[in-house]
Amino acid sequence: MTTLEQLSEAVGIGKAKDAKVLTQRALDEGIRPGDIVERALVPAMADVGERFKRNDIFVPEMLIAARAMKEAMGILEPHLVAAGITPKYTAVIGTAQGDLHDIGKNLVAIMWRGANFRVVDLGTNVTPAAFVAAIEEHKPHLVGLSALLTTTMPAVADTVRAIRASGCPPVKVMVGGAPITQQFASEIGADGYAPDAGSAVDKARALVGAA
Amino acid sequence: MKGSPVRVRWPDGLPELRLAAAARTFRSLAAQLAASGRPLNTRCGQRGICAGCTVKLVAGAFRHENGDVIAAPADVKACQGQALAGSGTVVEVPARSVVVHQPQVATTFKVNVASAQDPIVRYSAGACSHGLAIDVGTTTVVVALVDLASGEIVGEASGFNRQIEMGEDVITRIQLAGSPGQLQSLHRAIVESTLMPLVHDVCRDNGVAPGRLGCATVAGNTTMLHLLTRTDPTPMGFSPFRAPFLGHRALRAADLGLGVVPPAMPVHLLPGFSAYVGADLVAGSLCTGLMDEPGPSLLVDIGTNGEILLRRGENLYATATAAGPAFEGGRLECGTRAVAGAVEHVTLPGGVFPAVVDVVPGKPQAAGLCGSAYVDFLAEARRCGLIGAQGRLEPTAWAGVPQAHRHEVGANRGIRLRPGDPTTVVTEADIAHLLQAKAAIAAGIQMLLRRARCEPGAVRKLYLAGGFGLHLNVSNAIACGLLPGFSPKQVDVVGNTSLGGAWLALVDSTVLPEMSQASTRAEVVELNLEPGFEEAFIDQLSLP
Numbered sequence: 001m002t003t004l005e006q007l008s009e010a011v012g013i014g015k016a017k018d019a020k021v022l023t024q025r026a027l028d029e030g031i032r033p034g035d036i037v038e039r040a041l042v043p044a045m046a047d048v049g050e051r052f053k054r055n056d057i058f059v060p061e062m063l064i065a066a067r068a069m070k071e072a073m074g075i076l077e078p079h080l081v082a083a084g085i086t087p088k089y090t091a092v093i094g095t096a097q098g099d100l101h102d103i104g105k106n107l108v109a110i111m112w113r114g115a116n117f118r119v120v121d122l123g124t125n126v127t128p129a130a131f132v133a134a135i136e137e138h139k140p141h142l143v144g145l146s147a148l149l150t151t152t153m154p155a156v157a158d159t160v161r162a163i164r165a166s167g168c169p170p171v172k173v174m175v176g177g178a179p180i181t182q183q184f185a186s187e188i189g190a191d192g193y194a195p196d197a198g199s200a201v202d203k204a205r206a207l208v209g210a211a
Numbered sequence: 212m213k214g215s216p217v218r219v220r221w222p223d224g225l226p227e228l229r230l231a232a233a234a235r236t237f238r239s240l241a242a243q244l245a246a247s248g249r250p251l252n253t254r255c256g257q258r259g260i261c262a263g264c265t266v267k268l269v270a271g272a273f274r275h276e277n278g279d280v281i282a283a284p285a286d287v288k289a290c291q292g293q294a295l296a297g298s299g300t301v302v303e304v305p306a307r308s309v310v311v312h313q314p315q316v317a318t319t320f321k322v323n324v325a326s327a328q329d330p331i332v333r334y335s336a337g338a339c340s341h342g343l344a345i346d347v348g349t350t351t352v353v354v355a356l357v358d359l360a361s362g363e364i365v366g367e368a369s370g371f372n373r374q375i376e377m378g379e380d381v382i383t384r385i386q387l388a389g390s391p392g393q394l395q396s397l398h399r400a401i402v403e404s405t406l407m408p409l410v411h412d413v414c415r416d417n418g419v420a421p422g423r424l425g426c427a428t429v430a431g432n433t434t435m436l437h438l439l440t441r442t443d444p445t446p447m448g449f450s451p452f453r454a455p456f457l458g459h460r461a462l463r464a465a466d467l468g469l470g471v472v473p474p475a476m477p478v479h480l481l482p483g484f485s486a487y488v489g490a491d492l493v494a495g496s497l498c499t500g501l502m503d504e505p506g507p508s509l510l511v512d513i514g515t516n517g518e519i520l521l522r523r524g525e526n527l528y529a530t531a532t533a534a535g536p537a538f539e540g541g542r543l544e545c546g547t548r549a550v551a552g553a554v555e556h557v558t559l560p561g562g563v564f565p566a567v568v569d570v571v572p573g574k575p576q577a578a579g580l581c582g583s584a585y586v587d588f589l590a591e592a593r594r595c596g597l598i599g600a601q602g603r604l605e606p607t608a609w610a611g612v613p614q615a616h617r618h619e620v621g622a623n624r625g626i627r628l629r630p631g632d633p634t635t636v637v638t639e640a641d642i643a644h645l646l647q648a649k650a651a652i653a654a655g656i657q658m659l660l661r662r663a664r665c666e667p668g669a670v671r672k673l674y675l676a677g678g679f680g681l682h683l684n685v686s687n688a689i690a691c692g693l694l695p696g697f698s699p700k701q702v703d704v705v706g707n708t709s710l711g712g713a714w715l716a717l718v719d720s721t722v723l724p725e726m727s728q729a730s731t732r733a734e735v736v737e738l739n740l741e742p743g744f745e746e747a748f749i750d751q752l753s754l755p
Contacts, residue, residue, distance in 0.1 A: 014601075054622065055621075055622045055623065055640075056622060058639070058640060058643030059643060059647060060601065060602065060643050060646045060647060060650070060752040060753075061601055061643075063748075063749050063752060064601070064749060064752060064753070067746075067749050097449075098448075098449025098450045099449065099450065100450050100737065100739035100740060101533075101739055102739060102745070103745055103748065106745065124739065124740075125450050149382050149448065149449065150382050150383055150385075150386040150448075151382055151385055151386045151389075151445075151448025151449050152448070152449050153386075155449070
């Protein structure tokens, strides 16, 4: 197996330490950082997403794989920046105001990175104004907005409304989180909804026209 | 006066005691009394932490162990000094300072502290002979009927919280309560459809007329106490999760719309720490003895929300962790509450099928597996190599599983513990839910320990409370990674300490003020804001 194949496998089964070592080895072998992302990490995370959608893996395994991916990206990012490589698409992501639960949001952020998006993570408890400001600053193609608590769903609606009313550059808005449904997403005028982190990648690619 | 003994007046018609001058070696008044066969309510082990041994100095003087001499009249803690002989000293011991109840194991909980028999209402044979200790859980509600003369629990009734039909978890109910008319519906569901039938049943079954009920104490999570009092819980639904009330509340049955009982019957709601670390945990902190010891000690209460309290010296840290209902059997293929007929223990001797199962005794009310059975299964299946660290059935082990023990529906595989029995199935999807639940609790424990700069090995006692009841196999709980870094000898399984604390507050009038004091002392930790929580959670998703 080549180093990239081994790296892809280590990420897929969530071996974070191996993923770090193999990423470093790939760099040492002179493989370009952009190729490491394209040829090892992107296919690994695509496979994780597919297996999750088929119920072949469950949330725990997906979280463990995502962490391995994050470790690998942590090593690659400075090299990517140095090489002047920026992904074609940018996404801004955060949890709705009042909601501090971010494990699901973080998972989507990693899956999007794995699909070669530049992801600006605004963190948790993000006000509508902060979303608008980030859109103006980063001019993303996509905004991801999540809520875990039923009680913070109104804040999701408020944020979508604020983005639409702000006059900031046009952007696709995607919503998700345990209590969110397609119906709710349609009602509040979001462009897209995904029920889980696996399908969040397909939906994101479709929304930005990359599919 | 020279050499005159200390006179100690005793309640309940017991004869006065005369204590000769204390020996030269220092011995506290509490120790002297205990040596005379009259122990005081020293639940903190005579460390001066609790107020259980407070006595009235009516005349004369008392020398504190620090050398200060206190003159009558005064209230003094008997464990903290000596009554001075030869000064005409008279001490009066109130009923609340006499120990009557030793630590005990009740039906569904353990009480680790001694207590007085001095109820928060005055006993009277006709009108005020019994009281109620109540635990209002998100899923289960328990009402204990207590004889106020003796403090004994004479009967218990329990059932589902009927609010479940309107929403499974606290967040759903908080959201619902914000819709027009729904706060009223939730209130009716808990008071009229849940509590009143349980109170009626427990009185009828034990031959006590409800008119003789004199008082009730209620513990429960903060959301449940809000819905019980028809208080809008909306601010608890989003960060910063403010609770409209947290302190002890003294109400009347009529204020709650609680019928069956006399309308003027006092109802005391126990105080809570925060919106998500409620009166149930304050109750547990007294009931387990955690509040009366220097620690480090942990109280881990496993319910739909895991609540964790850590005491280290004078510091208290509290947190809540979203475990979900898996350990109460929720969202699992064959999950059920720990009711008669449910499997409560599982062993796989050497990995050979069929599994050996024990069911909860009594007239079967349900088939299925309860939380303690799942804990056993995780530990046993991992031990014998049936499942791997990620909770998956290992291919070679699966190949050896007899057909009658296999469960396969689409891609979802599982094990039938009894051959061919579809009510004893554990699937890989179930295991994934359980791993998330146990990881939430394990990571919560790790975060509190880290905050207090404490290692698991340094913890003197870990009290494990919750719906598991008293029959959880501690070695298996540790083997499946629920209590990372702990050894079985550190763990004390204490059952429903929310109910235990409600009972304690009912029978010993010194307890409720101590609960109020305790409830203001905890530093509440929001796990989602703790650096390292997600890392710890993901680490704990694997089986050891």
